[in-house]
Amino acid sequence: MSDSHAIGETPLAVEHEARPELRHHFADEQQQRNAASLGMWWFLGTEIMFFGGMFCAYLVYRRIYFPEFAAASRSLDLIVGTLNTAVLICSSLTVAMAVRAAQMGKRKLQVQLLLATIFFGLVFLGVKGYEWSNKYKEHHIPTFHYNVVGGNGDLIKENSAFLGIDKVKNDPVKLAAREAEIQKHTQIFYSLYFALTGMHAIHMIIGVGIFSVITWMAWKGRFTPEYHTPLEIAGLYWHFVDIVWIYLFPLLYLIDRRPGA
Amino acid sequence: MSEHSEHIVPASLYWLIFIILIIATFLTAWIATIDLGKFNTVVALFIATCKASLVVLIFMHVKYTSEKMTKAILISAVFWLLLLLMLSLTDYSSRQTEDNKTTGEVVPVHILSGSVANT
Numbered sequence: 307m308s309d310s311h312a313i314g315e316t317p318l319a320v321e322h323e324a325r326p327e328l329r330h331h332f333a334d335e336q337q338q339r340n341a342a343s344l345g346m347w348w349f350l351g352t353e354i355m356f357f358g359g360m361f362c363a364y365l366v367y368r369r370i371y372f373p374e375f376a377a378a379s380r381s382l383d384l385i386v387g388t389l390n391t392a393v394l395i396c397s398s399l400t401v402a403m404a405v406r407a408a409q410m411g412k413r414k415l416q417v418q419l420l421l422a423t424i425f426f427g428l429v430f431l432g433v434k435g436y437e438w439s440n441k442y443k444e445h446h447i448p449t450f451h452y453n454v455v456g457g458n459g460d461l462i463k464e465n466s467a468f469l470g471i472d473k474v475k476n477d478p479v480k481l482a483a484r485e486a487e488i489q490k491h492t493q494i495f496y497s498l499y500f501a502l503t504g505m506h507a508i509h510m511i512i513g514v515g516i517f518s519v520i521t522w523m524a525w526k527g528r529f530t531p532e533y534h535t536p537l538e539i540a541g542l543y544w545h546f547v548d549i550v551w552i553y554l555f556p557l558l559y560l561i562d563r564r565p566g567a
Numbered sequence: 568m569s570e571h572s573e574h575i576v577p578a579s580l581y582w583l584i585f586i587i588l589i590i591a592t593f594l595t596a597w598i599a600t601i602d603l604g605k606f607n608t609v610v611a612l613f614i615a616t617c618k619a620s621l622v623v624l625i626f627m628h629v630k631y632t633s634e635k636m637t638k639a640i641l642i643s644a645v646f647w648l649l650l651l652l653m654l655s656l657t658d659y660s661s662r663q664t665e666d667n668k669t670t671g672e673v674v675p676v677h678i679l680s681g682s683v684a685n686t
Contacts, residue, residue: 340632344637350644351643351644355647355648359651362655362656365656384596388592395588395589395592399581399626402576409575410575541627545627552622553612555595562607563600564599564607565600
C-alpha cells in the first residue's frame with residue numbers, strides 16, 4: 307500500500323492503511339481469522355472421512371482375520387515405531403510453539419521452530435522409508451515374491467499355535483491349506499498397512515512442502531501478531547496428520563504383542 | 568486491535584502437553600506387551616483418544632477458539648466417522664466369515680477386543 311492516502315481523509319481509509327492484511331469484506335481481524343480457520347476445519351472434516359474409510363476397511367478385515375493380522379503386526383518393529391511416534395509429537399510441539407512465536411511477533415524463533423518442524427517431518431519420513439525397506443527385504447510387500455511361509459520373513463514359526471498351525475501340522479493337506487490361507491490373509495494386512503502408512507506419508511510430504519513455503523514467509527517477516535493465518539491453518543493441518551498417526555500406531559503396531567499369546 | 572487478539576497459550580502448557588503425549592506413547596507401547604486379555608485393544612484405543620483430544624484441544628486451540636462452528640464441525644465429523652465404523656462393524660460382526668471355513672480352526676473373534684474365542 308502506498309502513502310498516497312492522506313491521514314484523516316476518512317476514518318475507514320486510515321484504519322485500512324494501518325491493517326493492510328485485513329480484506330475489506332471482513333469486519334475485523336478476528337472474523338477474518340475465524341473464517342480462514344473454519345475453512346481449514348471443513349477440509350479436515352473431509353480428511354477424517356477420507357482416512358475413516360480406510361480405517362473402516364482395516365477394522366473389518368482385522369476382525370475377520372485377527373490371528374493373521376496379529377502375526378503380521380508382530381513383524382513390525384515396535385521400538386522404531388514408538389520412537390517415530392515420539393518424533394512426530396516433537397514436530398507437533400514445534401508447530402504449536404511456532405504459532406505462539408508468531409502471536410508474540412518473534413520472527414527468528416518462528417523460523418527456527420519451523421525449520422525444526424521440517425526436520426522432524428523428514429526424520430519421520432526417513433524412518434518410515436527404513437521400515438518399508440525392511441518389509442521389502444522380508445518379502446512382505448504384497449506383490450511378486452510375497453512370502454510369509456518360510457524364508458527370512460517367516461511369520462509361522464513364532465506364531466504357530468496362535469495361527470492354528472499346531473492343530474493341523476500332522477495332516478499335510480490341511481497344513482498346506484492353512485499355510486495358503488495365512489499367505490493370502492496376511493497380504494490383506496500388508497496391503498492395508500502400506501495404504502494407510504503410504505497415504506499418511508503422502509500427507510507428511512505435502513505438509514513438509516507447505517511448511518517450506520510457510521518458513522520462507524516467516525523468514526520474510528510476513529507474520530505479525532495481528533496476521534499469521536497461513537501459519538495457523540498450516541499448523542492445523544500438521545496436527546491433524548499427527549492425530550492420524552496417533553491412531554495408526556496402536557492399530558497397526560500393537561494389535562497383539564502379548565508374550566506367549 | 569488488541570481486544571481482538573488471540574488467546575496466547577503459555578509455553579509451559581505446551582511443554583506439559585508434549586511431555587504427557589510422549590509418556591503416553593511409551594506407556595501404550597509398554598502396556599501392549601502385558602496380557603490384559605481382551606482389554607489390550609481397548610486400553611490402546613483409549614490412550615490414543617486421550618492423546619488425540621489433547622492435540623485437538625490445546626495444540627489446535629479448539630479449547631480457546633471463539634468460533635463455535637469449529638466445535639460443531641469437529642463434533643459432526645467425529646459423529647459421522649463413528650456412524651461409519653459402528654454400523655460397518657456391527658454388520659460384519661453378525662456374519663459368518665467365508666474364507667476361514669477351510670480348516671475350521673480359526674473362529675470369529677470379538678469385536679474391538681479382537682481376542683480369539685476359545686475352541
